[in-house]
Amino acid sequence: MNAAIHETLMATELTPLIGSAVHLGKDALLSGVYATGLRELLERRGVLVFPLIRLSDEEQVRFTNTLGTLAPEMDGEPTYKVTLDTRANARADYLKGSLYWHLDGTMNKVPILASILSSKVLSPTGGDTDFCNTYAAWDALPEEEQQKLEGLRVMHSAWTSLFYYDPEPTLAKTKEMMSIGEQELPLVWRHRSGRKSLVLGCTAHHVLGMSARESTELLVRLREWATQPQFSYRHTWSVGDMVMWDNTGTMHRATPYDPASGRMLHRTKLQGEEPFE
Ligand SMILES: [Fe+2]
Numbered sequence: 001m002n003a004a005i006h007e008t009l010m011a012t013e014l015t016p017l018i019g020s021a022v023h024l025g026k027d028a029l030l031s032g033v034y035a036t037g038l039r040e041l042l043e044r045r046g047v048l049v050f051p052l053i054r055l056s057d058e059e060q061v062r063f064t065n066t067l068g069t070l071a072p073e074m075d076g077e078p079t080y081k082v083t084l085d086t087r088a089n090a091r092a093d094y095l096k097g098s099l100y101w102h103l104d105g106t107m108n109k110v111p112i113l114a115s116i117l118s119s120k121v122l123s124p125t126g127g128d129t130d131f132c133n134t135y136a137a138w139d140a141l142p143e144e145e146q147q148k149l150e151g152l153r154v155m156h157s158a159w160t161s162l163f164y165y166d167p168e169p170t171l172a173k174t175k176e177m178m179s180i181g182e183q184e185l186p187l188v189w190r191h192r193s194g195r196k197s198l199v200l201g202c203t204a205h206h207v208l209g210m211s212a213r214e215s216t217e218l219l220v221r222l223r224e225w226a227t228q229p230q231f232s233y234r235h236t237w238s239v240g241d242m243v244m245w246d247n248t249g250t251m252h253r254a255t256p257y258d259p260a261s262g263r264m265l266h267r268t269k270l271q272g273e274e275p276f277e
Pocket of ligand 1: 252
């Protein structure tokens with residue numbers, strides 16, 4: 001592991017291409033003094049881990065506000081309960097798609113910039129969170145392949161993810177998911193910074209202008225490429241850990257766990273600042 005001083009911000013690389021652990025106390029985090037450094041580190045490393053930082057919801061909201069604009073949940077609340085337990089979250093069924101590689105907000109023009117999760121209750125088995133760096137995956141592709149991919153467009157929809165966890169849904173369920181919408185996105189996102197990342201995940205239905213077979217083969221191959229071990233980091237949670245990821249340059253998924261286990265994460269989000277382009 002390489003320790004690097006970053007603007008007096010002490011961070012340790014968790015893997016060479018993705019993930020840094022940030023060694024700052026609660027007061028330092030909440031002060032906002034390190035906000036610029038944290039944002040820069042997030043963009044560069046994809047995932048930031050704050051081990052055993054134990055922020056309350058109120059503190060997590062304050063921390064989120066130091067980094068940008070907090071994006072409220074659909075019900076207007078600042079925090080969201082991430083659990084598969086429908087007793088704790090009536091809309092938990094929508095989270096079943098989160099067990100498959102995705103980025104958040106592919107139905108929006110401007111996806112959220114970042115998500116921040118704090119662990120409250122663990123599952124005895126499973127329930128890790130996997131991340132992969134879609135900037136690094138793009139950068140590592142051979143140049144002739146990059147040239148073939150640039151300019152391709154992909155249709156994304158929420159209902160595509162339904163078939164991952166419910167292969168024979170009712171028509172009613174299918175239509176409910178279809179009502180969430182669909183959106184055409186670039187396969188390669190050219191960010192304002194000049195960097196490029198791949199836009200993939202379980203909402204990707206097909207590549208425009210390709211046969212079904214050719215399109216599926218390409219999307220599966222690129223998902224397999226982007227989620228290779230050298231581009232990935234798996235976080236195994238301890239209660240009190242907080243993890244933040246750059247939603248514009250990573251994909252994530254939870255590993256399977258028992259919905260009755262009580263596993264609970266509290267989430268805040270940072271409003272997006274850049275449209276898919
Ligand atoms: Fe997600």
